[in-house]
Structure formats: structure tokens, C-alpha cells
Amino acid sequence: NAGVMQNPRHLVRRRGQEARLRCSPMKGHSHVYWYRQLPEEGLKFMVYLQKENIIDESGMPKERFSAEFPKEGPSILRIQQVVRGDSAAYFCASSPWTSGGLNNEQFFGPGTRLTVL
Amino acid sequence: DQQVKQNSPSLSVQEGRISILNCDYTNSMFDYFLWYKKYPAEGPTFLISISSIKDKNEDGRFTVFLNKSAKHLSLHIVPSQPGDSAVYFCAGTKGTSGSRLTFGEGTQLTVNP
Numbered sequence: 587n588a589g590v591m592q593n594p595r596h597l598v599r600r601r602g603q604e605a606r607l608r609c610s611p612m613k614g615h616s617h618v619y620w621y622r623q624l625p626e627e628g629l630k631f632m633v634y635l636q637k638e639n640i641i642d643e644s645g646m647p648k649e650r651f652s653a654e655f656p657k658e659g660p661s662i663l664r665i666q667q668v669v670r671g672d673s674a675a676y677f678c679a680s681s682p683w684t685s686g687g688l689n690n691e692q693f694f695g696p697g698t699r700l701t702v703l
Numbered sequence: 704d705q706q707v708k709q710n711s712p713s714l715s716v717q718e719g720r721i722s723i724l725n726c727d728y729t730n731s732m733f734d735y736f737l738w739y740k741k742y743p744a745e746g747p748t749f750l751i752s753i754s755s756i757k758d759k760n761e762d763g764r765f766t767v768f769l770n771k772s773a774k775h776l777s778l779h780i781v782p783s784q785p786g787d788s789a790v791y792f793c794a795g796t797k798g799t800s801g802s803r804l805t806f807g808e809g810t811q812l813t814v815n816p
């Protein structure tokens with residue numbers, strides 16, 4: 587019963603390159619969330635996706651960042667033309683679909699640490 | 704706009720004593736709160752949660768208290784153990800499926816043997 591998987595765990599890019607971060611949710615989970623943690627800060631919401639749909643991207647920068655969760659395969663967070671300020675830990679979380687009820691527990695992956703040189 | 708705030712960046716307690724971590728929120732739309740624990744270089748691990756219809760939830764050594772009128776919640780760990788040393792994050796959310804979590808800045812708990 588694998589948890590949320592993310593790869594790579596560490597990613598080094600030079601300024602201007604592209605970064606691709608992958609996330610496989612827990613089995614049976616249909617909701618995927620991406621969060622970013624800058625040094626010395628808490629986690630900040632970026633985007634929420636379901637299969638083939640972006641539901642809420644209000645936390646994601648308007649430029650250079652995009653996310654997808656295709657019908658088959660992992661969710662991808664893509665950062666184009668990276669800059670030093672993109673250096674952070676990027677966490678993916680997943681949750682099951684629940685019909686009503688007060689429960690929004692999200693399960694987190696180990697994160698991808700992006701370093702931009 | 705910091706909707707969830709953890710005012711203590713760090714807390715140090717002796718093994719066996721009680722640890723109390725505090726959290727304040729401003730968003731009245733939050734009706735579900737969660738505590739996560741995080742070790743270095745790992746993802747946050749869910750610890751305990753509470754719905755706004757309750758004022759207390761207990762799970763083993765961990766108890767979360769919610770004071771809605773004060774928009775304040777706290778996590779009690781008793782007795783504290785050295786393995787509890789980690790960063791603890793408080794998060795608020797609307798309690799419906801698919802809602803984002805809004806995190807505080809975290810509190811580094813150190814439990815001394």
C-alpha cells in the first residue's frame with residue numbers, strides 16, 4: 587500500500603532551464619494538490635487537480651508554472667525558465683473523493699527539493 | 704494575509720512533560736483543522752484533526768483543543784518523547800472534499816532527554 591510518491595527527490599537546474607516534478611497519488615485517491623515550501627516558511631498551496639482537470643490554480647504563479655494530471659500517469663508540475671527564487675521544496679498531496687462530510691485529510695509525499703543555480 | 708499563524712517558532716520541553724503548541728486563525732470559513740508533523744527532508748505526516756463542531760479531539764498522547772470564539776487551537780502532547788522532536792504545522796480548511804489546506808509557519812519542537 588504505497589503512499590504518495592514523488593520524483594525526483596532532488597533536482598538541480600541552471601537558470602533558464604525547465605524543471606519537471608512528478609507525483610503519483612496514493613492508490614484510490616483522485617485529488618492531487620501541489621504545495622511549495624520556501625526556506626524558513628510554511629507550505630503554500632499552489633494548485634488542486636483531479637484527473638484531466640485543473641480545479642483550483644489560484645495559488646500558482648501566472649507565468650512559467652503549469653500543472654497537469656492526465657488520465658494515465660502521474661501528475662506533473664512544470665516550471666519553465668527557472669529562476670533562483672524557484673528554489674524550494676515542492677510537495678504533492680493526495681486525498682480520496684468523499685461525498686460530503688467534514689473530512690479533508692491530505693497525505694503528503696516526501697517532496698522534491700529544487701535547487702536553481 | 705496570514706490566515707493561520709503559529710506565533711512560536713520554537714519550543715523546548717523535557718522528556719515526560721507536556722508540550723503545548725498553539726495556533727491562531729483569522730478565516731471564519733475554516734471548519735476543519737489539522738496538525739501535521741514534519742521531519743527534515745521528509746513530507747508532512749498527518750497527526751490529528753478536529754472539526755469545528757467539536758472542541759476537543761484525543762488520540763493517544765495527542766489532544767487538539769479548539770476555541771472557536773477565540774479562533775484558537777492548540778495541540779497537547781503528553782508525555783513528550785524525544786522522537787516527537789520535529790516541526791509541527793497547523794492547517795485550516797473548509798471541511799469539504801477538495802479544499803486546500805492553509806498552513807501556519809510551523810513550530811520546531813525539541814524534546815530533551
